[in-house]
Amino acid sequence: MADAHSPSLPPILLVGCGKMGGAMLEGWLAEGLAPSVIVDRHRDTLPAPHRLVRDVADLPADFRPGLIVLAMKPQKVAAAIAAIAPFAAHAPVLSVLAGRTVGGLTDALRAHMPAGAHPVVIRSMPNTPAAVGEGMTVSYAPPHATAAQRALCDRVLSAIGRTAWVEHEPEIDVVTAISGSGPAYVFLLAELLEQAGVEGGLPPALARQIARQTVSGAGVLMQRSGIDAEQLRRNVTSPGGTTQQALSVLMAPDAWPATLRAAVRAASRRARELAS
Structure with a gap:
């Protein structure tokens, strides 16, 4: 500084x-x-x-x-x-x-x-x-x-x-949809994890702490390790374990793969509309 x-x-x-x-x-x-x-x-x-x-x-x-x-x-x-x-x-x-x-x-x-x-x-x-x-x-x-x-x-x-x-x-326009708007997607993930924790019976303050630290810690690990995101995901996923069970829902064709692509396309389209 x-x-x-x-x-x-x-x-x-x-x-x-x-x-x-x-x-x-x-x-x-x-x-x-x-x-x-x-x-x-x-x-x-x-x-x-x-x-x-x-x-x-x-x-x-x-x-x-x-x-x-x-x-x-x-x-x-x-x-x-x-x-x-x-x-x-x-x-x-x-x-x-x-x-x-x-x-x-x-x-x-x-x-x-x-x-x-x-x-x-x-x-x-x-x-x-x-x-x-x-x-x-x-x-x-x-x-x-x-x-x-x-x-x-x-x-x-x-x-x-x-x-x-x-x-x-x-x-x-694609950059706008990914990195420009992307923090909101990450914050939404933390928000939804917190809500899921509360719905599962955790005290709200604890659910909030866990959700936030999990999201931020994963980001730091990804940045510092230099390991590909796909490999980091695989490193957490034990065959037949809890993570694999969750990912079978999130990675279903009509779940995250489709909705995130649709979200990025919508944001890119709006960026182009703002230029017209």
Whole structure:
């Protein structure tokens, strides 16, 4: 972690500080962030020397961000584009807006910039574990983005977890459905395990503790061991044992294999719809 006198991250203009924007901001603050500006209507405080403004119309004209991050609700980006465009003439734009394409955002920015301007928009999909430095962010950069701009985005995103890149933008819709929405699927698993424990007669507090630790512990084991998930599953499954009996239900063709695929397809479809 950087100290307050040697920030490791450049000044950032963060537009939107809800669940995702807030998670990213917490990670950046922990890493060491140069004086930045955050636009949010609901946040009450921000540690010095960072500045909080309520609306993009109030952005300080003297601010020179190294990176602009768009993290508002996708349907609200249109109202902010004109105010952001002057800053995008000098800094790349990192969008974490589900469904908003690089081309659409680039064209919207260019409409408010001098003729011949070439704003650079890089599209990313982080997830909420970014708040504890355990995020998974996958990004796409258009061909005209420079290596330095890609490296800058990767450095900023690495402060909140692991990063990866795709070569084709449509792949981001699948990423959105898996890692972007994926924490909710995992939390649902913990929720259902807790409910099953209570229904089986366990005290609620104990059921909650067991469910949460089982899910989080399994995740840590999978990450640290480097063993394939399928093999880890087999390692827990004794022939004819309790786990095998449970998996015979969960892995039935019309159970998890079908429903999880359907869920990911539904989320991917919604990501594409948001871009239309």
